[in-house]
Amino acid sequence: xxxxxxxxxxxxxxxxxxxxxxxxxxxxxxxxxxxxxxxxxxxxxxxxxxxxxxxxxxxxxxxxxxxxxxxxxxxxxxxxxxxxxxxxxxxxxxxxxxxxxxxxxxxxxxxxxxxxxxxxxxxxxxxxxxxxxxxxxxxxxxxxxxxxxxxxxxxxxxxxxxxxxxxxxxxxxxxxxxxxxxxxxxxxxxxxxxxxxxxxxxxxxxxxxxxxxxxxxxxxxxxxxxxxxxxxxxxxxxxxxxxxxxxxxxxxxxxxxxxxxxxxxxxxxxxxxxxxxxxxxxxxxxxxxxxxxxxxxxxxxxxxxxxxxxxxxxxxxxxxxxxxxxxxxxxxxxxxxxxxxxxxxxxxxxxxxxxxxxxxxxxxxxxxxxxxxxxxxxxxxxxxxxxxxxxxxxxxxxxxxxxxxxxxxxxxxxxxxxxxxxxxxxxxxxxxxxxxxxxxxxxxxxxxxxxxxxxxxxxxxxxxxxxxxxxxxxxxxxxxxxxxxxxxxxxx
Amino acid sequence: xxxxxxxxxxxxxxxxxxxxxxxxxxxxxxxxxxxxxxxxxxxxxxxxxxxxxxxxxxxxxxxxxxxxxxxxxxxxxxxxxxxxxxxxxxxxxxxxxxxxxxxxxxxxxxxxxxxxxxxxxxxxxxxxxxxxxxxx
Numbered sequence: 001x002x003x004x005x006x007x008x009x010x011x012x013x014x015x016x017x018x019x020x021x022x023x024x025x026x027x028x029x030x031x032x033x034x035x036x037x038x039x040x041x042x043x044x045x046x047x048x049x050x051x052x053x054x055x056x057x058x059x060x061x062x063x064x065x066x067x068x069x070x071x072x073x074x075x076x077x078x079x080x081x082x083x084x085x086x087x088x089x090x091x092x093x094x095x096x097x098x099x100x101x102x103x104x105x106x107x108x109x110x111x112x113x114x115x116x117x118x119x120x121x122x123x124x125x126x127x128x129x130x131x132x133x134x135x136x137x138x139x140x141x142x143x144x145x146x147x148x149x150x151x152x153x154x155x156x157x158x159x160x161x162x163x164x165x166x167x168x169x170x171x172x173x174x175x176x177x178x179x180x181x182x183x184x185x186x187x188x189x190x191x192x193x194x195x196x197x198x199x200x201x202x203x204x205x206x207x208x209x210x211x212x213x214x215x216x217x218x219x220x221x222x223x224x225x226x227x228x229x230x231x232x233x234x235x236x237x238x239x240x241x242x243x244x245x246x247x248x249x250x251x252x253x254x255x256x257x258x259x260x261x262x263x264x265x266x267x268x269x270x271x272x273x274x275x276x277x278x279x280x281x282x283x284x285x286x287x288x289x290x291x292x293x294x295x296x297x298x299x300x301x302x303x304x305x306x307x308x309x310x311x312x313x314x315x316x317x318x319x320x321x322x323x324x325x326x327x328x329x330x331x332x333x334x335x336x337x338x339x340x341x342x343x344x345x346x347x348x349x350x351x352x353x354x355x356x357x358x359x360x361x362x363x364x365x366x367x368x369x370x371x372x373x374x375x376x377x378x379x380x381x382x383x384x385x386x387x388x389x390x391x392x393x394x395x396x397x398x399x400x401x402x403x404x405x406x407x408x409x410x411x412x413x414x415x416x417x418x419x420x421x422x423x424x425x426x427x428x429x430x431x432x433x434x435x436x437x438x439x440x441x442x443x444x445x446x447x448x449x450x451x452x453x454x455x456x457x458x459x460x461x462x463x464x465x466x467x468x469x470x471x472x473x474x475x476x477x478x479x480x481x482x483x484x485x486x487x488x489x490x491x492x
Numbered sequence: 493x494x495x496x497x498x499x500x501x502x503x504x505x506x507x508x509x510x511x512x513x514x515x516x517x518x519x520x521x522x523x524x525x526x527x528x529x530x531x532x533x534x535x536x537x538x539x540x541x542x543x544x545x546x547x548x549x550x551x552x553x554x555x556x557x558x559x560x561x562x563x564x565x566x567x568x569x570x571x572x573x574x575x576x577x578x579x580x581x582x583x584x585x586x587x588x589x590x591x592x593x594x595x596x597x598x599x600x601x602x603x604x605x606x607x608x609x610x611x612x613x614x615x616x617x618x619x620x621x622x623x624x625x626x627x628x
Binding site: 288299359 | 504512
């Protein structure tokens with residue numbers, strides 16, 4: 001039964017009953033009759049209302065069941081008309097069907113949006129986790145860098161400094177502490193470089209070499225590479241924004257390179273000096289000969305002799321340099337053969353005799369009467385012996401003497417060069433074999449490259465497995481002793 | 493009267509070559525193996541000109557020049573310097589501080605050295621100098 005006609009009938013009955021009560025003329029006679037009609041009307045009205053109420057309540061329950069069923073559906077089934085239509089809905093409840101379908105569609109919409117949101121959130125979470133991991137890794141790499149790294153933002157505040165930078169520049173940037181760049185002490189050059197780079201409008205990179213003192217106050221040279229940093233997106237792009245970017249500076253310690261550069265420059269300078277000295281003599285004597293200044297044969301002989309010995313000297317210098325370079329680069333070829341040490345030393349004495357005589361230094365040889373066999377590279381060992389002798393002659397004053405000895409000791413053969421020269425302090429004795437090392441007072445006294453003894457040590461120790469040592473006393477002379485592993489010893 | 497020249501060099505051959513050249517030209521030549529030796533020669537007998545190497549034991553060429561300038565008796569003694577090394581000082585400084593009249597780079601030509609010595613002794617102020625070469 002429909003709600004509207006039932007209600008109309010009930011109201012009509014009630015109105016008729018009321019009319020009869022008010023206007024008895026249109027009603028049947030007698031109170032009883034009228035009362036019966038009135039009560040009848042009221043009852044019919046009440047009945048109609050009751051019927052309507054029950055009907056409405058049933059429909060509401062059906063709708064609730066339907067919505068309950070919808071709620072139990074999986075979100076994806078909400079989109080599916082078929083599965084939602086499978087929910088039982090009685091034919092009489094068709095009034096609600098439309099409404100329920102709309103609710104379902106809205107629910108489906110919300111469900112789909114919720115699903116999208118969830119996916120976005122999950123993707124976001126993954127990204128955040130990855131970014132955090134990346135950041136932690138970068139932070140760890142940065143912290144572990146030996147090279148100091150320091151960055152400032154566009155306001156000139158230090159936003160990042162790794163451990164090396166904090167130590168070197170004495171600055172702290174942990175947490176929210178962002179000290180101003182200008183607070184960095186004793187590194188004006190770095191401050192101005194970072195400041196200038198930061199203020200540049202266009203992206204730029206500049207580098208410079210600056211000297212900074214380390215923890216112990218020792219000066220170090222750094223190559224600073226300074227680069228602008230891209231703008232921070234979070235900053236408002238308004239008019240109050242300062243012009244410029246942030247900047248990052250990476251400092252590379254180049255102290256070692258500087259030392260090598262300086263040494264190389266000194267080396268080239270001393271080598272060229274060493275080469276110019278014999279060359280000067282050669283040139284001077286050649287000119288004298290060409291100009292016909294030497295009139296007698298003896299003088300000409302003398303001049304040619306000088307030219308010859310100076311050419312030899314030049315040759316030895318070049319050999320020393322090349323051999324040391326080859327040995328240090330590991331590209332040397334060693335040709336070892338069994339040979340007589342005494343013979344080889346005799347040759348070295350012959351080579352050095354003219355130079356010793358010229359300087360009025362007595363060069364004596366005291367060789368063992370035994371055959372001292374060694375397995376050696378002839379040219380190299382000869383060069384080592386010549387270097388030792390030439391060194392001894394160089395540092396011995398005229399009138400002094402240089403003695404070359406050889407002897408056998410257990411399984412080793414020994415040769416030593418003793419001079420009556422200027423001698424060495426104990427510190428010099430320890431360092432005299434270092435490449436380029438030159439005894440202080442001698443750098444004034446005698447010229448040299450600081451290569452000769454370094455080469456001797458290489459030849460004796462690295463190439464021949466022997467050892468070299470020096471005993472000396474300042475003012476009393478020096479003795480350089482070389483021990484080499486011996487071959488089978490036979491009577492000479 | 494023949495001129496007297498003092499040659500200072502620790503390299504005996506160079507000393508001998510220069511000595512030979514100047515002796516043949518009629519000079520009286522004193523030879524010294526280092527600055528100290530040279531200074532002793534000067535004190536014994538004042539030469540007319542000094543030719544000295546720069547790097548020498550005991551007393552360097554610059555040290556010798558300084559002594560010569562600081563001693564009134566020798567303050568005007570002309571000095572020519574030979575060197576195989578470059579100088580940190582400019583020629584102007586060498587002139588002002590040490591009174592070096594001329595700087596010659598090694599290797600040098602005895603002929604050229606002789607010509608310059610003659611020029612300096614003849615009182616020619618503008619003697620050509622080879623500072624640029626000596627710096628190499």
